[in-house]
Amino acid sequence: MDLAANITEETPSESTLKPERVAQLIRERILEDELSPGTAIRERTLATELGVSRTPLREALKILATEGLVELAPRRAATVAAPSVREQRELLQLLGALEGFAGALACTLATPEDIRQLRALHYEMLAAYMRGDRLAYFHRNQDIHTSLVAITKNRVLIEHHRRLNAQVYRLRYVTNLKTERWESAIKEHELILDLLERREADAIRPVLEDHVLKAFDQMQRQAEAREAEAGKGEARKGEASKAGAKG
Amino acid sequence: MDLAANITEETPSESTLKPERVAQLIRERILEDELSPGTAIRERTLATELGVSRTPLREALKILATEGLVELAPRRAATVAAPSVREQRELLQLLGALEGFAGALACTLATPEDIRQLRALHYEMLAAYMRGDRLAYFHRNQDIHTSLVAITKNRVLIEHHRRLNAQVYRLRYVTNLKTERWESAIKEHELILDLLERREADAIRPVLEDHVLKAFDQMQRQAEAREAEAGKGEARKGEASKAGAKG
DNA sequence: GGCGACAGTATGGTATACCATATTTGCTGC
DNA sequence: GCAGCAAATATGGTATACCATACTGTCGCC
Numbered sequence: 001m002d003l004a005a006n007i008t009e010e011t012p013s014e015s016t017l018k019p020e021r022v023a024q025l026i027r028e029r030i031l032e033d034e035l036s037p038g039t040a041i042r043e044r045t046l047a048t049e050l051g052v053s054r055t056p057l058r059e060a061l062k063i064l065a066t067e068g069l070v071e072l073a074p075r076r077a078a079t080v081a082a083p084s085v086r087e088q089r090e091l092l093q094l095l096g097a098l099e100g101f102a103g104a105l106a107c108t109l110a111t112p113e114d115i116r117q118l119r120a121l122h123y124e125m126l127a128a129y130m131r132g133d134r135l136a137y138f139h140r141n142q143d144i145h146t147s148l149v150a151i152t153k154n155r156v157l158i159e160h161h162r163r164l165n166a167q168v169y170r171l172r173y174v175t176n177l178k179t180e181r182w183e184s185a186i187k188e189h190e191l192i193l194d195l196l197e198r199r200e201a202d203a204i205r206p207v208l209e210d211h212v213l214k215a216f217d218q219m220q221r222q223a224e225a226r227e228a229e230a231g232k233g234e235a236r237k238g239e240a241s242k243a244g245a246k247g
Numbered sequence: 248m249d250l251a252a253n254i255t256e257e258t259p260s261e262s263t264l265k266p267e268r269v270a271q272l273i274r275e276r277i278l279e280d281e282l283s284p285g286t287a288i289r290e291r292t293l294a295t296e297l298g299v300s301r302t303p304l305r306e307a308l309k310i311l312a313t314e315g316l317v318e319l320a321p322r323r324a325a326t327v328a329a330p331s332v333r334e335q336r337e338l339l340q341l342l343g344a345l346e347g348f349a350g351a352l353a354c355t356l357a358t359p360e361d362i363r364q365l366r367a368l369h370y371e372m373l374a375a376y377m378r379g380d381r382l383a384y385f386h387r388n389q390d391i392h393t394s395l396v397a398i399t400k401n402r403v404l405i406e407h408h409r410r411l412n413a414q415v416y417r418l419r420y421v422t423n424l425k426t427e428r429w430e431s432a433i434k435e436h437e438l439i440l441d442l443l444e445r446r447e448a449d450a451i452r453p454v455l456e457d458h459v460l461k462a463f464d465q466m467q468r469q470a471e472a473r474e475a476e477a478g479k480g481e482a483r484k485g486e487a488s489k490a491g492a493k494g
Numbered sequence: 495g496g497c498g499a500c501a502g503t504a505t506g507g508t509a510t511a512c513c514a515t516a517t518t519t520g521c522t523g524c
Numbered sequence: 525g526c527a528g529c530a531a532a533t534a535t536g537g538t539a540t541a542c543c544a545t546a547c548t549g550t551c552g553c554c
Contacts, residue, residue, distance in 0.1 A: 017321055018537075019309060043506065053539045055302065058507090062266060062306045066313035074264055075506060075545060090403040094348075097404070101344040101456075156337040157344070160407060209348075265507075290536065300509045305537090322515060322536060 022052060023060035030069055030080055031169050037082035041070065068167045081167070085220070088171055092212045095164045098157060099145060100209035103192065106151040107201035114151050115197055118144060122189055129182060137182075138173055144189065148196075148208075172212070174219070181215055266306035269299055273307060277316055277327055278416050284329030288317065315414045328414070332467070335418055339459045342411045345404060346392060347456035350439065353398040354448035361398050362444055365391060369436055376429060384429075385420055391436065395443075395455075419459070421466070428462055 026046075029035045047057045061078050064070040070078050083091065106114070125140035142165070149161045165172075188211055195204040273293075276282045294304045308325050311317045317325050330338065353361070372387035389412070396408045412419075435458055442451040 017319075044504095054506090055538055055540090059306055059309045062309045063313050066310050072264070077505075087403065090401045093401060094404050094407065097345070097348040101341075101348070154337045154340060156334065156411075157341045160341065164403075291534090301536090302508055302510090324535075 018052060018056040019059035019063065022050060022056050023063045025050060026060060026064060027069060027166065030064075031166065033170060035080045037080050037170070039080045040077040041079065042077060067163050083167070083171075088168065089213070089216060091164055091168045092171075092216050095161070095168060096209040096212050098161045098164065099149060099211070100205040100207075102149040102152045102154075102157060102161070103196065103204040103208040104201040105154070106148055107196055107199045107204060109153065110151050110196060114147075115193070118147055118193060118196070121147060122193060125189070126186065129186065141185075142172075148192075171216070181218055185211075185215065265299060265303040266310065269297060269303050270307035270310045272297060273311060274316060274413065277311075278413065280417060282327045284327050284417070286327045287324040288326065289324060314410050330414070335415065336460070336463060338411055338415045339418075339463050342408070342415060343456040343459050345408045345411065346396060346458070347452040347454075349396040349399045349401075349404060349408070350443065350451040350455045351448040352401070353395055354443055354446045354451060356400065357398050357443060361394075362440070365394055365440060365443070368394060369440060372436070373433065376433065388432075389419075395439075418463070428465055432458075432462065 026035070026041075035041070041061065043054050043057060043061075047054045050057065061070055061072065065072045065078070069081050071081050072078050121140055121144045125137055125144065128134075128136035128140055146161070146165070149158055152158070188207060192204060192207055192211075195207065273282070273288075282288070288308065290301050290304060290308075294301045297304065308317055308319065312319045312325070316328050318328050319325050368387055368391045372384055372391065375381075375383035375387055393408075393412070396405055399405070435454060439451060439454055439458075442454065
């Protein structure tokens with residue numbers, strides 16, 4: 001029973017509860033692709049690995065399932081969510097809707113300082129682009145979208161956006177990195193900033209709504225083209241999330 | 248140990264898991280106001296009452312907390328969520344945004360059959376209005392909004408809308424019933440249906456976005472007026488949910 | 495040789511026991 | 525009489541033990 005000293009937190013039970021910390025740990029593993037979509041989560045295994053018992057781990061899994069990051073089936077191991085192409089598109093569509101609404105609101109609410117901050121992030125993103133630093137580019141890109149939503153000061157909106165973003169995080173990562181859409185994406189960002197500065201709520205909304213979806217659809221076309229070309233060779237799943245893992 | 252036969256489900260462990268069933272039970276109690284906002288949820292008490300142990304109950308609470316229906320604080324009893332006025336407005340604003348987006352989408356996607364169904368619900372709502380059946384009126388109203396969102400076929404959107412709706416359910420109930428806004432609300436519904444039929448996505452969106460918010464703001468004004476009039480007399484909380492109970 | 499059934503094992507589901515902490519109450523001292 | 529502290533109790537947090545079920549591997553029968 002003494003092998004439970006794995007985590008070695010300095011504050012054993014301070015402000016955040018264990019299930020939430022555990023959930024955060026798993027969240028990070030999922031977002032960092034240490035736990036890839038479709039992976040079965042063995043409760044005893046992961047619990048021992050994290051140095052906790054199954055009870056808080058299971059509560060964490062319930063949280064993550066409600067957030068849509070893992071999928072629970074009765075009497076079956078929890079699996080890291082592997083949204084179908086259809087669901088991926090649904091997620092991005094809603095994400096775009098939220099960002100479009102946020103952008104329209106931001107046209108009223110954004111202070112000059114807010115806009116300056118966004119432009120700063122935009123330039124940092126450009127810098128990363130020039131350096132070819134794809135990870136930094138990706139993160140600045142995320143920051144811009146997150147900051148735009150944050151301008152609304154609507155915490156409920158911010159939270160829903162955060163969750164949706166987490167659900168498509170890997171996807172956006174791949175989308176942003178694997179496509180040759182950088183130029184147009186950057187142009188769109190510049191357009192968005194301009195419209196925000198000119199307070200054109202009606203114009204900014206459709207741009208934001210389509211922004212991520214466009215990237216997705218283009219990625220889809222590329223993926224289909226690649227598939228048609230390669231023929232087979234490990235289709236990198238992502239399609240049928242309910243397919244058995246064995247076989 | 249044999250007193251666990253309280254629930255008396257015909258299928259003890261079929262498709263739905265216990266924590267989710269428990270969550271649903273608590274959800275219903277919250278929506279039906281058996282558990283009113285701010286109420287402390289005693290784990291042992293409620294667990295015994297529901298005929299389950301604390302383990303699935305706690306998992307259910309984690310689910311409900313993630314959905315925003317209950318609030319968890321470290322080492323403190325879970326409480327039924329009591330959103331502040333500010334958060335209530337944020338919730339309604341996002342709800343409106345989702346419905347506005349859904350309505351715009353529906354202008355493209357809705358089949359004549361969909362629109363007929365909506366009109367049917369609308370007339371049922373009018374019937375309830377004429378009868379003075381406030382509960383039926385409320386439910387038909389809910390059905391209309393839910394059906395409109397369902398037209399999009401976007402399950403992610405539908406689910407987020409459902410959750411937001413649950414969070415403001417009581418609120419909308421009160422809003423719809425306690426205000427003298429029936430006429431204008433009905434007029435708005437008729438406008439919405441007309442615009443949907445004429446496929447005017449750009450016009451329908453702002454109507455839906457403001458629809459619920461308008462009702463809320465009017466209710467707020469009425470509440471303030473009533474408060475100013477009554478002076479004191481049990482302010483029916485709803486304001487500061489984080490305020491200490493002691494003092 | 496293949497298919498099916500049965501048994502053993504592993505895994506998720508639930509209950510319970512135990513622990514730490516927070517709250518409350520009563521006692522004591524000022 | 526009030527305030528503060530201490531102890532007891534109640535309550536949430538976690539671990540573990542036990543149970544039911546699903547999966548797997550093997551054996552036997554067709």
